[in-house]
Amino acid sequence: MPFRLRTAAAGAVLAAAVVLPCPAVAAARPPAAAAGPSTTAAPGWSAAPTGTARTSFYLEGPAGSALTDRLAVRNPSDRPLTVRLAGDGEGGDGQRAGAWLAFGAAQVTVPPRTQASVPFTAAVPRTAAPGSHPAALTVTGPGARIRIPVRLRVTGPTLSALTVEHVSVTRQGSAAVIRYTLVNRGNTALRPQVAVRADGLFGTLLRRPARPLPDVLPPGARTARTETWSDPPALDAVHVTLTATAAGGAQDTGTAAYTAVPWGTGAAAALLLAAGGGAWAVRRRRGRSGRAAPTGDGGAGPGPDDGGGPPPHRPGARVTAGTRPANGTGTRGAAATTTTGTTSSTTTVAKTGSGVRG
Numbered sequence: 001m002p003f004r005l006r007t008a009a010a011g012a013v014l015a016a017a018v019v020l021p022c023p024a025v026a027a028a029r030p031p032a033a034a035a036g037p038s039t040t041a042a043p044g045w046s047a048a049p050t051g052t053a054r055t056s057f058y059l060e061g062p063a064g065s066a067l068t069d070r071l072a073v074r075n076p077s078d079r080p081l082t083v084r085l086a087g088d089g090e091g092g093d094g095q096r097a098g099a100w101l102a103f104g105a106a107q108v109t110v111p112p113r114t115q116a117s118v119p120f121t122a123a124v125p126r127t128a129a130p131g132s133h134p135a136a137l138t139v140t141g142p143g144a145r146i147r148i149p150v151r152l153r154v155t156g157p158t159l160s161a162l163t164v165e166h167v168s169v170t171r172q173g174s175a176a177v178i179r180y181t182l183v184n185r186g187n188t189a190l191r192p193q194v195a196v197r198a199d200g201l202f203g204t205l206l207r208r209p210a211r212p213l214p215d216v217l218p219p220g221a222r223t224a225r226t227e228t229w230s231d232p233p234a235l236d237a238v239h240v241t242l243t244a245t246a247a248g249g250a251q252d253t254g255t256a257a258y259t260a261v262p263w264g265t266g267a268a269a270a271l272l273l274a275a276g277g278g279a280w281a282v283r284r285r286r287g288r289s290g291r292a293a294p295t296g297d298g299g300a301g302p303g304p305d306d307g308g309g310p311p312p313h314r315p316g317a318r319v320t321a322g323t324r325p326a327n328g329t330g331t332r333g334a335a336a337t338t339t340t341g342t343t344s345s346t347t348t349v350a351k352t353g354s355g356v357r358g
Contacts, residue, residue: 045081046074047139047146050117056149057137063154064126071118071137075110082109083141089134097133097152100124122152129187129219130156160248161185162192169240169258176232180242180254183222190217190246196227200236210245233260
């Protein structure tokens with residue numbers, strides 16, 4: 001009997017240890033839902049591309065075409081829903097493809113518990129470049145603004161062309177500024193990379209590897225840019241070269257010459273040039289005045305450039321030849337008498353023959 005009592009007491013203790021945790025477990029569990037219809041809140045309005053499993057619009061066509069699609073606006077409420085539609089977004093190519101989206105009405109009202117299908121058109125300009133032009137369609141309604149991506153692709157051959165123009169180098173204090181202009185001559189958007197190099201008389205002075213510019217250059221666009229050269233040479237003849245590259249094989253090179261001269265050296269060179277020019281002008285003026293001066297006898301004397309030739313013939317002068325000596329050997333002579341007015345002079349010219357006898 002004692003054994004049975006001890007066994008019964010042990011069984012009671014074990015039963016209590018098993019039963020006591022059960023209320024805590026029951027309290028941790030959520031209460032069972034009451035029977036009857038659910039009272040979940042009704043969902044709000046929504047907008048998405050028509051059809052199933054579409055989260056964005058995709059439109060493709062050539063330049064100058066009109067591409068259409070439809071937007072579904074769902075109004076599950078018991079009151080009319082009014083939403084506003086607009087195109088948004090500027091593509092990575094710099095063209096505002098969002099402005100190509102057009103709607104029949106900028107504002108649409110959807111009746112209660114109705115889904116409306118709203119058409120829209122993407123009018124691709126004739127000047128649109130081939131390639132991707134991302135944009136977005138925005139739907140603004142009560143308490144929400146939904147933005148749906150629109151992936152536009154313009155078909156056609158692409159041409160990548162880039163030019164570097166108007167390259168110049170100017171000094172600004174202790175630095176130099178390199179100015180240039182990039183022009184997109186192709187029909188696709190470009191993100192150029194520019195490398196700069198400067199070579200002097202004794203080797204390379206500056207070398208900057210190609211690095212991408214922060215902005216995208218749309219087709220037909222141009223941008224003026226500058227590069228700062230912080231430590232140019234003080235005295236050198238420099239040749240600057242800019243090389244621009246972009247995707248699709250676009251590449252071009254522009255050059256400019258730059259002569260670095262200190263201010264003191266430049267001023268000395270200018271003074272020397274000015275002094276030399278002044279001396280040349282004085283000598284030229286003196287030469288002209290010397291040739292125009294009259295001689296002592298009232299006539300025009302020979303100028304400084306005359307070669308010492310015979311005097312010019314004067315009007316009224318008579319030249320008479322003298323008599324030839326009778327002997328034909330030895331020295332032969334001839335006399336010429338020149339008479340001018342009342343003054344006469346005799347000039348004897350001696351001619352030496354081939355055989356002179358003493």
